[in-house]
Each structure stands twice: as C-alpha cells, then as structure tokens.
Amino acid sequence: MRVEVQNVSKRIRNTLVLNNVSYNFERRKIYGLVGRNGSGKTMLIRSIAGLLIPTAGKVIVDGEVLHDKFDFPESMGVTIENTTFPKDLTGFQNLVALSKIKRIATTKDIKSAFGKIGLSESDWNTKVANYSLGMRQKLSIAQAIFERPKLLLLDEPTNGLDEESTWLLRKTLKEIADAGSTVILASHDKEDIAYLSDEVIHMDGGKIVNKN
Ligand SMILES: Nc1ncnc2c1ncn2[C@@H]1O[C@H](COP(=O)(O)OP(=O)(O)OP(=O)(O)O)[C@@H](O)[C@H]1O
Numbered sequence: 526m527r528v529e530v531q532n533v534s535k536r537i538r539n540t541l542v543l544n545n546v547s548y549n550f551e552r553r554k555i556y557g558l559v560g561r562n563g564s565g566k567t568m569l570i571r572s573i574a575g576l577l578i579p580t581a582g583k584v585i586v587d588g589e590v591l592h593d594k595f596d597f598p599e600s601m602g603v604t605i606e607n608t609t610f611p612k613d614l615t616g617f618q619n620l621v622a623l624s625k626i627k628r629i630a631t632t633k634d635i636k637s638a639f640g641k642i643g644l645s646e647s648d649w650n651t652k653v654a655n656y657s658l659g660m661r662q663k664l665s666i667a668q669a670i671f672e673r674p675k676l677l678l679l680d681e682p683t684n685g686l687d688e689e690s691t692w693l694l695r696k697t698l699k700e701i702a703d704a705g706s707t708v709i710l711a712s713h714d715k716e717d718i719a720y721l722s723d724e725v726i727h728m729d730g731g732k733i734v735n736k737n
Contacts, residue, residue, distance in 0.1 A: 526587050526598060526676040526707050527551060533572055533582035535731075542568045543579070544731035550709060552675075555702045557722030558711040565731040566711035567606070570678050573709065574603045586676070602669035603678040612654035616644060616664045619653060620671055630672045638671035639663075641697040643690045658685040666694065670701065677701060679710040683717055695720055 528550040535543040543565050550556055550573075558566040571577040573584055575597040584591045586598040610619045617635065624630045639649050644663040648656075656664065662685045669677060682698075683691045698721055702708045712718055718725060727735040 526600065528573055528598075528676065528707060528709075529585040530569070530573065531583050531585065533569075533579045533584060535568060535572065535577060536580045541731050543572065545582070546731070546733055547582075548726060548733060550707050552705050552707050553702055554723040555698060555708040555710070555721045557718040557725045558709065558728060559713075559718055559725060560728035560734075564728040566728055567680055568731070569728070570603070570680055570709065570711060571605070573676075574598070574601060574605075574678050576603075576605070598676050600672075600675040601678065602672065602674035602676070604665045604669045604680055604682060606680055608665045608668070610653045610661075610664060610668075613652060615652055616649040616656070616660070616667070619664065620668060623668060624671070627672060634673070635667070635671050638667040641670065641693070641700075642666050643693045659687060659690065662686060663690065670697070673701075673704075673706075675706050677706055677708045679708070681712055682710055683712065683714050691717075 530546055530548045533543050533546045534541060546569060558569065560566055568577060572579055575591050578592055589595055614622065620635045621632065624635060642663045644660065644667060648660055666682055669679065683694060686694060698708055726733055
C-alpha cells in the first residue's frame with residue numbers, strides 16, 4: 526500500500542508526541558524507524574495504523590484519508606507492544622479465532638505464518654499461558670503476517686528473539702516486501718536496520734530529523 530503521512534501532529538496533554546511529520550511510504554520497500562526512547566516511533570506507527578487520531582494533518586492510504594471512510598488501512602498487519610492473547614488457547618487456536626473476523630486466511634496460511642517465523646508445531650500447540658517472551662513475540666508477528674497484509678507495521682519485531690529466529694524473521698520480511706507489501710518497522714537493533722531498511726527514518730522529539 527502507498528502511505529502518505531502529511532503534516533501529522535499529535536498532542537497528548539501538553540506534549541507534542543508527533544510534530545509536523547510528513548513522509549511517503551511506497552510498496553515493495555522496508556522503512557526502518559530509528560531514534561531514542563520516546564522520540565515518537567511508536568506514535569507514528571500507531572497513527573499509520575489508525576490507532577491514533579492526529580491532532581493535525583492526515584494519513585492517506587492508497588488514496589483514502591484515514592478516519593474519513595475507513596478507520597484502518599484495509600489490508601494491514603500490525604504488532605503493538607504488550608499485545609495480549611487469550612491465555613487458555615494455544616497459539617494456533619488464537620489465530621484460528623482471529624481468522625474468523627476477516628475470513629481470508631485458511632488454517633494452511635496460519636501454519637505457513639508460524640513456519641515463516643520459526644514457531645514450531647509443538648509451540649503452536651501449546652497454550653499461550655505457557656509461552657516464553659520470544660514465543661509470545663513470534664505469535665504476535667504471526668498474527669501480523671498471516672493474512673498477507675499489503676501494509677505491515679512492526680514495533681521492535683526482533684525483541685526477545687534468538688539469533689536463528691531473528692534471521693528467519695528478517696528473511697521473511699524481505700520476502701513480504703519483495704512480494705509487493707509496504708513494511709515499516711521501528712527497531713533499536715542496528716543489524717535489523719542495516720540489513721532490512723531500504724530507507725532509514727531518524728526521529729527525535731516527535732519529528733523526522735534526517736532521512737536518506
Ligand atoms: N499514553 C501516553 N500518554 C501520554 N504520552 C505518551 C503516551 N504514550 C507515549 N507518550 C509519549 O509520547 C512520546 C513518544 O513516545 P513513543 O512511544 O512514540 O516513543 P518511541 O520512539 O516509540 O520510544 P521507544 O524507543 O521507547 O519505544 C514520549 O514522549 C512518550 O512519553
């Protein structure tokens with residue numbers, strides 16, 4: 526999807542958490558958001574996801590202004606911090622339940638998503654209550670990719686992942702972008718950014734301060 530962020534500002538209480546941010550995001554590319562803690566990366570991701578309504582400016586997704594006809598980009602996968610999944614269901618049962626909302630993904634798609642991020646069959650058949658931090662992170666990413674979104678938004682996707690899973694995820698993200706999707710991720714991991722990003726967006730104080 527093509528995402529145009531136009532002069533987006535967001536004021537929360539007395540803080541401008543986004544300060545006149547503009548950027549165009551294109552299909553088939555991976556964008557890496559970098560910047561210190563509190564610089565506004567998560568807020569930018571949330572505003573593109575439709576989860577945060579800008580105080581000023583707008584986000585246009587494939588020609589549609591968000592919060593006009595649609596509140597969310599139509600084909601979007603997103604991971605947000607502290608996603609909670611029903612604990613008494615297995616990872617697989619969680620995604621089966623979610624797949625019933627849009628009815629575009631089959632159980633085969635769900636299993637394929639688990640394979641792409643290295644959540645093993647014994648893991649996806651385990652109840653979420655017994656998941657490690659990394660397993661929870663993988664489930665969250667599988668949730669974001671299983672419906673093959675045209676726009677994929679990831680906040681710190683490799684957080685908590687071991688080396689092998691990290692590389693598997695990086696390979697998967699490249700494949701997703703190569704297949705035509707727009708991928709936007711925030712990361713503090715320099716290797717993620719160097720390996721994945723077609724464009725790096727530096728944020729500070731709610732602004733984009735540098736871009737290549
Ligand atoms: N619920 C909230 N209410 C008020 N201010 C908030 C809220 N959540 C975040 N902020 C503020 O918004 C600003 C931007 O935060 P944001 O989470 O976007 O930073 P970030 O770049 O993602 O940081 P990190 O690297 O720590 O994830 C910070 O000043 C933060 O204090």
